[in-house]
Amino acid sequence: MTREEIIKPENLVYSKTKVLTDTVMHYCPGCGHGTTHRLVAEVIDEMGIQSETLGVAPVGCAVLAYNYFDVDIAEAAHGRAPALATAMKRLRPEKFVFTYQGDGDLAAIGTGETIHACNRGENITIIFVNNGIYGMTGGQMAPTTLEGMVTATSPYGREQQFNGHPLKITELVAQLPGTYYVTRQAVYTPALVRRAKKAIRQAFEYQKLNKGVTFVEIVSNCNSGWKMSPVKANEWLEENMLPFYPLGDLKVPEKE
Amino acid sequence: MAKEIKLMKGNEAIAEGAIRCGCDGYFGYPITPQSEILEYLTAENPYPKTGMVVLQAESETASINMVYGGAALGKRVMTTSSSPGISLMQEGLSYIAGAELPALVVNVVRGGPGLGTIQPSQADYFQTVKGGGHGDYRLITLAPASVQEMYDFVELGFDLAFKYRNPVMLLSDGVIGQVMEKVEVGEYKPRWTNEYIAKTYPWALVGKPESRGHNIITSLQLDPVVQEKVNHKLQAKYKVCEENEVRYETFQTEDAEILLVAYGSSARICQKVVQLGREAGIKVGLLRPITLWPFPKKPLLELSKQVKSILTVEMSAGQMIEDVKLAVECKVPVQHYGRFGGMIPTPTEIFEVLKTL
Amino acid sequence: MTEEIIIAGFGGQGVLSMGKILAYSGAMQNKEVSWMPSYGPEMRGGTSNVTVIISDERINSPTLNQFDTAIILNQQSMDKFENSVKPGGLLIYDPNGISAHPTRKDISIYQVAGTDKALEIGNARLSNMIMLGGFLKIKPIINPEFLRKGLEKSLPERHHKLIPDNEKAVEVGKEILVPIHVL
Numbered sequence: 001m002t003r004e005e006i007i008k009p010e011n012l013v014y015s016k017t018k019v020l021t022d023t024v025m026h027y028c029p030g031c032g033h034g035t036t037h038r039l040v041a042e043v044i045d046e047m048g049i050q051s052e053t054l055g056v057a058p059v060g061c062a063v064l065a066y067n068y069f070d071v072d073i074a075e076a077a078h079g080r081a082p083a084l085a086t087a088m089k090r091l092r093p094e095k096f097v098f099t100y101q102g103d104g105d106l107a108a109i110g111t112g113e114t115i116h117a118c119n120r121g122e123n124i125t126i127i128f129v130n131n132g133i134y135g136m137t138g139g140q141m142a143p144t145t146l147e148g149m150v151t152a153t154s155p156y157g158r159e160q161q162f163n164g165h166p167l168k169i170t171e172l173v174a175q176l177p178g179t180y181y182v183t184r185q186a187v188y189t190p191a192l193v194r195r196a197k198k199a200i201r202q203a204f205e206y207q208k209l210n211k212g213v214t215f216v217e218i219v220s221n222c223n224s225g226w227k228m229s230p231v232k233a234n235e236w237l238e239e240n241m242l243p244f245y246p247l248g249d250l251k252v253p254e255k256e
Numbered sequence: 257m258a259k260e261i262k263l264m265k266g267n268e269a270i271a272e273g274a275i276r277c278g279c280d281g282y283f284g285y286p287i288t289p290q291s292e293i294l295e296y297l298t299a300e301n302p303y304p305k306t307g308m309v310v311l312q313a314e315s316e317t318a319s320i321n322m323v324y325g326g327a328a329l330g331k332r333v334m335t336t337s338s339s340p341g342i343s344l345m346q347e348g349l350s351y352i353a354g355a356e357l358p359a360l361v362v363n364v365v366r367g368g369p370g371l372g373t374i375q376p377s378q379a380d381y382f383q384t385v386k387g388g389g390h391g392d393y394r395l396i397t398l399a400p401a402s403v404q405e406m407y408d409f410v411e412l413g414f415d416l417a418f419k420y421r422n423p424v425m426l427l428s429d430g431v432i433g434q435v436m437e438k439v440e441v442g443e444y445k446p447r448w449t450n451e452y453i454a455k456t457y458p459w460a461l462v463g464k465p466e467s468r469g470h471n472i473i474t475s476l477q478l479d480p481v482v483q484e485k486v487n488h489k490l491q492a493k494y495k496v497c498e499e500n501e502v503r504y505e506t507f508q509t510e511d512a513e514i515l516l517v518a519y520g521s522s523a524r525i526c527q528k529v530v531q532l533g534r535e536a537g538i539k540v541g542l543l544r545p546i547t548l549w550p551f552p553k554k555p556l557l558e559l560s561k562q563v564k565s566i567l568t569v570e571m572s573a574g575q576m577i578e579d580v581k582l583a584v585e586c587k588v589p590v591q592h593y594g595r596f597g598g599m600i601p602t603p604t605e606i607f608e609v610l611k612t613l
Numbered sequence: 614m615t616e617e618i619i620i621a622g623f624g625g626q627g628v629l630s631m632g633k634i635l636a637y638s639g640a641m642q643n644k645e646v647s648w649m650p651s652y653g654p655e656m657r658g659g660t661s662n663v664t665v666i667i668s669d670e671r672i673n674s675p676t677l678n679q680f681d682t683a684i685i686l687n688q689q690s691m692d693k694f695e696n697s698v699k700p701g702g703l704l705i706y707d708p709n710g711i712s713a714h715p716t717r718k719d720i721s722i723y724q725v726a727g728t729d730k731a732l733e734i735g736n737a738r739l740s741n742m743i744m745l746g747g748f749l750k751i752k753p754i755i756n757p758e759f760l761r762k763g764l765e766k767s768l769p770e771r772h773h774k775l776i777p778d779n780e781k782a783v784e785v786g787k788e789i790l791v792p793i794h795v796l
Contacts, residue, residue: 021470051463056325057474066472072461074328075474076321077351083318084325088461090309091281091331092450095463113321116314263640263648263766289652374652435675436633436648438640527673602678 019045023067030230032220033061035187036129037068039197040100043204044071053096054088056081058110060102061135061222069100079110082117085124096207098125103144104134107169111143114173121178121212125203128170128215131222132241139225143167146244151225166244170217174250180212182251186219186242188234199249206253219245260441266406266432267292269439270336270362273410275302278445280331281309283322287338288374289430290364294336307447316341320348320361327357328473330453330460332414336362338430339380340371342388349423350389354475356459356490358417360410361395362426364433367598375598376430378520381575384427385549392487394494395425396501397548399519403437411442418457420497427548429571431521431600503546504555508534512541514613515559517580518569519545521600526569528603533610540610548576553583560584565613569606570594614669616754617677621662621694622686622707627741630767631684632663634779635745638755638763639667647675660689667754682752684744686727688712701796705747707740715793722793723747725786739782746786 005011016022019041027033044053055073057065058081066073076084081099089097106114106128117124133151134140140153146166148157158166174182181203185196196218203214219241223233264272271293274282284294294312302308313319319335326333337345342363352359365380367373384397396416398409406428413424454462464470477483505523507530509515514533518526523544533540543559545552560566566588568577574592581590593609595601618635622628629650636648649664664680666672683694685706691713698704700719708714709728725747727740749755755763760783764776 051465054329054461054463063476066474070464070470072464072471073473074325074355074461075472075476076324077347080317080321080324080348083313083321084328086311086318087281087283087309087322087325087333088329090311091326091329091333092462112314113318116318261640263637263646430652431649431676434650434652436636436646437672437675438646521676525674525676528677531673600676602676603674604678 017041017045019050019070020068021070025068026064027061028224030221030223030233031061032131032187032218033129035193036127036196036218036220037065039187039193039200040098040127041069042197043201044096046201047204049096049204052094053098054092056084056088056097056099058099058101058105060105062100062102062129063136065100079105079108080113081105082110082113082122082124082126086117086120086122089122089124093123093210096125096204098127098204100127101129102135103128103130103132103142107143107167111169114169115176118173118176118213118215119178121180123207123210123212125207125214125216127200128217129220130217130245131220131225132166133222133225135222135225139222139227143169146240168245170215170245170250173213173215178212179215179251180209180253181206181214183215183249184217184219184245184247186237186247188221188237192247211253217245219247262439262441263436264403264439265292265434265436266400266403266428267364267434268296269403269407270410270426271296271300272439272441273407274334275300275306275308276442276444277411277414278306278332278447279308279334279410279414280447281311281322281326281333282335283311283313283319283326283333284335285313285316285319285337285341287341289366289376289433290336290338290362292433293362306444316344317348320345320352323359323361324348324352324355324357327352327359328355328461330457330462332358332360332418332448334360334362334410336364338364338366339368339377342380342383346383346389349395350391350393351475352423353389353393353395354391355473356421357423357473358414358421359423360413360417360426361423362428365427365429367596373598374430376521376600377571377596377598378429378522379572379575379596380427381548381570381572384425385551385579393490394497394549395423396420396497397425397427399427399546399548400432401520401523401544403432403435404439406432407439407441416501420493421459422493422497427520429521498550501547502550502552502554504552505544505546506555507542507544509541509543509559511539512559512562513539513564514541514610515563515566516540516542516569516610517545517556517566517576518542519548519576522569522571525601525603526606529606529610532603532607538610545576551579551583556580556583557585557587560587563588566590567610567613568592569601571600572596614754616667616682616752617680618665618667618682618684619662619677619680619694619697620665620684621660621690624661626661626686627738628661628686629663631741631745632665633767634760634763635665635667635755637767638760641762641766642755642759644668645670645672647672649675660687662690662694682748684748686744691715703751705744705751707744718794721751721796723751724791724793726789727786730785730789731782734782734785736778739778742779742782743786743789746783747790749783750787750790
């Protein structure tokens, strides 16, 4: 087959969604961020809401998310994305507003903003990528780091007595009456990717109802920070992260 | 239309000024001595009338970041606080300045450092005009000295903020916040429409249409070469601002041999001192900086050629005096008289100092 | 005309509201006015004071240390402000609870038994208006019609039915004024 035959439109089986820009992502090979970005972008594309969407990028590995999502988007200070999103949605309630945050951003420095945006029931979607570590700064301990897990700042493993417990922030926000839909997903197998996409779509769809925060956690890996190959990291995720952070819906709307 | 005069506190005038000038959003957190602003706004409940959003945030940190989010949309948004709360906002202010967003912040200053007192002070001058947050940035700083100016400077502050895409600080204090005076209020101006914002401020996040690339609001540049360029651009903007936006007021300086320099409530007290001085036959005048940044360097340099000495009066240990000294280039001696920690200098005690000059 | 007044007493004696009524009345009479309260912990039961300035000209300092008139409602305030009255100025005080009476000879001093009279009338909260009446008797800087407008402006609408009682209290104050030392 010639090149010309191959690139015929009818032979197209897979393409980049238009809600991602052409900018090459800086994420490490095997990282869940790229997949999660793509799912969010596909949902925005499929819902036809690109011009109606406002995004907020975090500080952390996804700090440059604003270069990848082809929507109008602001880069927040560390942990403050829900505060920005609160104002954005209040001032433009007809828009779809989402934040994209990691576990250090959302569950450590930004805990206050997370809890209060959720408690006020802001009509925003929070995409929360939990890899149990600070990836961007070189693999330090996060509030979500598992007990015994070795990081740059828990070199002998996280000690519960000394460092406290891993924080289940998603379980916590699910308790708040201001959240409408809270779910935990993963993206390390094709089947899970499809399920995660459904959840993200659901979260954006529910935003139309103005019934509160929709919150999607993606349990992800950090093969660089965990110092593992991508395959090994995914195995480790399944064996260690998922028992502590089990997948599934934590809060679904009651049937009307 | 007949002039509408109201008797109100400085803090209330801020709130009324915001509602009437077409402010889109207020995000704040209670702290003495400025809680009347949030109380007044929640009591007035402008949303059904003008669409202005008023929200009590969970902290000053959240407030300033809500302002950041709102400003990114090209909306006229503001917050207010007092010294300890303003300290918490410094990170956000630096981001807003770095991302070149317009926003209005009001500081009704109280005594410090630390939790300090709740009484009036002017000890946040350095924090406001010399940085406060990290990085090479400037806050356009307006210092109201009356309740009327508290009202007027809200709209002026927004105008300057949007003209320069820069945060504006209204640096007030407990006296001007708590005092009640007459205010001439303006008519209700409509808020900007989303269409107007999209057309007038092409940087604003309004939702990406097919016709353009996506708008990004960020203060991050990983490449130092680019970051230096960004800084050069900011500095060029500040230079234009320094050339065009200096504001000040003088009282009886025409024949003055002694010059008082004071801003805000201290300037009001010093007007009384000028009166006492003139009654005693002392040729004393007052220069009141209205913009603290950009600082009125040129008029001070001019007056330094005429006067024998300068006395700065501040409710601090002496902060603005540094800018006065820089402005007059050692041409005349500059002395400081200050009370601080929440104490207000009396006209008489300043007059006693004046007599020794 | 510029009248610089300090009103001082316990929080709860109506110090701030007396000042507010005076300021509103002045404003209604087209004067320049300023009302500067002490604020802070003293708002909640301690001593409280307010500086009120009424003038035909633009007002300079809203905070002062020397006054044309002091209206004093308790001993602490007497201790603090007796010496702040300008020579030739006026001091009006409620003798209730005063143990150390003012001694200055270079100012005019009057007593108005606001607290006792208000209790006699049956409404303790009118004592401040009785004191105000005493002041307006000596310095009639506010016309009665503007005092009424000032009351209307400064009292919330639900209290407007009390305006006639307030006006009567002002008149009572004018009658029970006792000169102690008059220049």
